Amino acid sequence: MNRGNRILVLGIGNILWADEGFGVRAVERLAEGWSFPPNVTLMDGGTQGLYLLPHLESADTLILIDAIDYGLPPGTRREFRDGDVPAFLGAKKMSLHQTGFQEVLGSATLLGRCPERMILVGVQPECLEDYGGGLTDTVAAQLEPVLDRVREILRDEFGAGGEPRPARAATSTASAAVSRQAYETGRPSAEEACRIGDPRVLAAAGAL
Template identity: 75%
Template sequence: MELAGNEGGRGTPRILVLGIGNILWADEGFGVRTVERLAADWRFPDTVTVMDGGTQGLYLLPHLECADALIVVDAIDYGLPPGTGRVFHGDDVPAFLGAKKMSLHQTGFQEVLASAMLLGRCPQNLILVGVQPECLEDYGGGLTDTVAAQVAPTVDIILTLLRDEFGVEGTRRDAAADLAAPAIARNAYEGGRPSADEACRIGDPRILAALSAGQA
């Protein structure tokens, strides 16, 4: 899902702020939850699009082709303490997305960047805003406290990048806007999680039972 800015703006590049990741696996959802918060609290000129890219892979290619600048927000395994944030520019973006792939979504997004580059339609400016995850194996879980604490600071980093790199100022919304569907918005998703007795935490219990039977 995406929210474009709704205030007129000219003379600035078309900017895509893209959160990627999988909200089903705890801190994997950091990028999605961060752009969700950004879109809820801030509005931008119509040259800025804030988008939940989830795990869509090559389906994101048309959105990149329309952008002059791309800010990717994701959980990145830097091998650093959980919650550590880093910002990378240019050629370092695809390099870090591929350094320690945590899941298929990162492989998929590498393919998006490679395809855009091959076609000569990759955004000229690439920026990666990432945070080191703490937990990726809690199926159906929300962000850990350590990583959740970095959502607001990361929103501030994005606002600063937009202002300093592109001359774009955000404006606080009077009322929150929804980027995600209500059922998967962070508060509803995390608050409505079944107990561990009611829902498996590490995957589909049917598959796990079959694997266990095969190993017996």
Template identity: 60%
Template structure:
């Protein structure tokens, strides 16, 4: 009987909001760099919230990549484990996806189906208020170190990743890949990045 733990590696966040896309970019890069054993699922969780609950419930080990506001210097990578993960996910909400994922963890725990191993690999964002923007350099530079940390945890769970010797299957459409996404971005003059503060602020 195969007793290998079922592992879910989840990237969450929004590619369209600058550094909010850190988690998704990490899991995409992991899929491109490594071949993983069959008991490992790599998933772009986006901002799906409670729709992710069935996948979380099925996992024995859960590793999450995300942009998280820890109050650290921008671009800082921080690793959180175990019972601290739900607390850090809710420390300071940057967007609705974090509220939704905190609910996923709470629901799984209530049902007695919380993965026995929890890891959050988070990065302090530099910029969020850039609609259609990509990762800032300080955050992008943490993708490689984040993958190194993830690979260590996978090895510890008996699910060692191996360097790819073939073309990786894409987790997202080619147009959403980081290089294509950044290359297709209009100039500041051609696209609204921040909106008009008079209307965004309200009265």
């Protein structure tokens, strides 16, 4: 294994918008189930935009996991490499002011600090408009196949395939409150949310 090759496995997306959170949930699941050599970093990039730039600058290889709108049937998996990666990033922007990951890569390139290798493993989303919703069944079914592919890339191309993590040693990139299980099972019904609001949000805002 080449320990000098610093590998960043980065999940990007927004868990508030259903399948847009696929990349975040994939890295969360990867961290829970597997441990990797010291040169492999797993990171929930969320929607941090340019705040991710220092992490890209310190990586030699970037493996991205994201929901990608290819215009293909929901759940379709695709893989892109190096110069083809920026054109396919970001299924949804939350506002005109949000920095897309294309801009992050562009900034790293202008600074001459873009990772030498880039690999994007993406899944076609089914739903991006369900605010507060979790992954659809179609897209959730692609979590394990995508993680199998990411581990295969790490093992076969970089000699860093990792080892299954014992259940007692499980870890996560997400806090307990927004882990996939807690987030998706804790969602109020549409009727309750319409009448009284989502208590998860109201409590955080001090409204309860």
